[in-house]
Amino acid sequence: MNVSPSDLPRSDFLRVLTERGFIHQCSDLAGLDAKAAAGEVVAYVGYDCTGPSLHVGHLLSIMMLHWLQQTGQKPIALMGGGTTRVGDPSGKDESRKILTLDQIAANKDSLKTVFSRFIRFGEAGRDAIMVDNAEWLAPLNYIDFLRDVGRHFSVNRMLSFDSVKTRLEREHELSFLEFNYMILQAYDFVELNKRYGCTLQMGGSDQWGNIVNGIDLGRRMGTKQLYALTCPLITTASGAKMGKTASGAVWLNADMKSPYEYWQFWRNTEDGDVARFLKLFTVLPMAEIARLAALGGAEINEAKKVLANEATALLHGRAAADEAAETARKTFEEGALAESLPSVAVPLAVLEAGLGVLSAFGPDHAGLVGSTSEARRQVKGGGLKVNDATVTDERAVLTLDDLTAEGVIKLSFGRKKHVLLRIA
RNA sequence: GGAGGGGUGCCCGAGUGGUUAAAGGGGACGGACUGUAAAUCCGUUGGCUUAGCCUACGUUGGUUCGAAUCCAACCCCCUCCA
Numbered sequence: 001m002n003v004s005p006s007d008l009p010r011s012d013f014l015r016v017l018t019e020r021g022f023i024h025q026c027s028d029l030a031g032l033d034a035k036a037a038a039g040e041v042v043a044y045v046g047y048d049c050t051g052p053s054l055h056v057g058h059l060l061s062i063m064m065l066h067w068l069q070q071t072g073q074k075p076i077a078l079m080g081g082g083t084t085r086v087g088d089p090s091g092k093d094e095s096r097k098i099l100t101l102d103q104i105a106a107n108k109d110s111l112k113t114v115f116s117r118f119i120r121f122g123e124a125g126r127d128a129i130m131v132d133n134a135e136w137l138a139p140l141n142y143i144d145f146l147r148d149v150g151r152h153f154s155v156n157r158m159l160s161f162d163s164v165k166t167r168l169e170r171e172h173e174l175s176f177l178e179f180n181y182m183i184l185q186a187y188d189f190v191e192l193n194k195r196y197g198c199t200l201q202m203g204g205s206d207q208w209g210n211i212v213n214g215i216d217l218g219r220r221m222g223t224k225q226l227y228a229l230t231c232p233l234i235t236t237a238s239g240a241k242m243g244k245t246a247s248g249a250v251w252l253n254a255d256m257k258s259p260y261e262y263w264q265f266w267r268n269t270e271d272g273d274v275a276r277f278l279k280l281f282t283v284l285p286m287a288e289i290a291r292l293a294a295l296g297g298a299e300i301n302e303a304k305k306v307l308a309n310e311a312t313a314l315l316h317g318r319a320a321a322d323e324a325a326e327t328a329r330k331t332f333e334e335g336a337l338a339e340s341l342p343s344v345a346v347p348l349a350v351l352e353a354g355l356g357v358l359s360a361f362g363p364d365h366a367g368l369v370g371s372t373s374e375a376r377r378q379v380k381g382g383g384l385k386v387n388d389a390t391v392t393d394e395r396a397v398l399t400l401d402d403l404t405a406e407g408v409i410k411l412s413f414g415r416k417k418h419v420l421l422r423i424a
Numbered sequence: 425g426g427a428g429g430g431g432u433g434c435c436c437g438a439g440u441g442g443u444u445a446a447a448g449g450g451g452a453c454g455g456a457c458u459g460u461a462a463a464u465c466c467g468u469u470g471g472c473u474u475a476g477c478c479u480a481c482g483u484u485g486g487u488u489c490g491a492a493u494c495c496a497a498c499c500c501c502c503u504c505c506a
Binding site: 237238264267268269270271272273274297298299300301304328331332333369371372373374376377378380381382383384394413414415416 | 467474
């Protein structure tokens, strides 16, 4: 986005988001700026309950809610308990699986925990609230809904939306169920306006069409002016989608991605992304970020550590971040064995009897590789190490003799993934 | 309801009876080089108790010494017509 000095936002909210690189598109920057300057913005972001945890991809919008609150406005985290029953076709080639109500409820509970790390909930004016759209979507009566809301939607226009168009062009099925998603999301916006005076919906750039639909519906149903604000889709400097690795998404819930792994994820950021990520994913002052971004060559590693520390501290707390940093320092900089590496318990009897290396690395124990066959291949490629010695014989057996002085066996897959085997 | 086209491994996409666990590409992972980066080069990419065995080309049967490839039925998707 090109912003000339003359049209820099006056409100803290938009100024912060602009300088930190959160803004992709806005329906009316000047109008929203005026409202924000007056401190009367109530804004929401919706999260569908399709999985048990949010992932780094969601982090941008969560950070927007964070800054919204920090700059004196009121955030709403909307859980899509209702819309998840329908399924958003945006950015999807194929229909989502239809989740059972139980799954949706379980997912919803599991997602909730993360938000309180980033925004403060409560009863007071600026405190954040969390609501579930099942509250108003579930009781809807079909005929009434069609007459009150459906009549404002033109199928001609709905067909022109990217989410619909790509499905049609690629000749993939788009069920009527999913086709209705945008109507429900639009209705959410209007309903949140009615209930909480919400006038701004934020989200990823892929949500633009859905959000604008809500604004249009609002106008037709007589609400005050609504606004849309989207953040960019984050890809890494080399073009890959962020946060998707072979081992799965980078989850925010600690039980699905440990603080240490989360720290490592940020530590391995590409050079070209460091400054951008510091602005987006930490709350460090801009001046400090500018200093870190100026580091060149190998020194940029210091900036990456700061990024990892700050991002991990935001999500998992300062203590967990410090511990992760210390584990990483011992493991990578001293080559020493860090007690706090992820560990897996093995019964004493198993080691006494002898444990095959392939099995030790496989899913039954360390879980560093997905199968015995993969372990076998990795041995051929020199990718597995036991106590820092490359495994050369796939038939090798681990015994009590392999325990280090610390009483563990260190298994490594590649140079970065380590697991300690401990006697149970 | 009618006519035609199609369903292959993580994804895209070859393959129309015999070394086909299935070309090629992408992605991913490992190795080398580095700075726990990128780029580059090399390797790997179904599972297992791995000189072998098992499972796999929408599903279920059939033909054959032998099938992803031929036949039948069924399921699903797409296009056009009604």
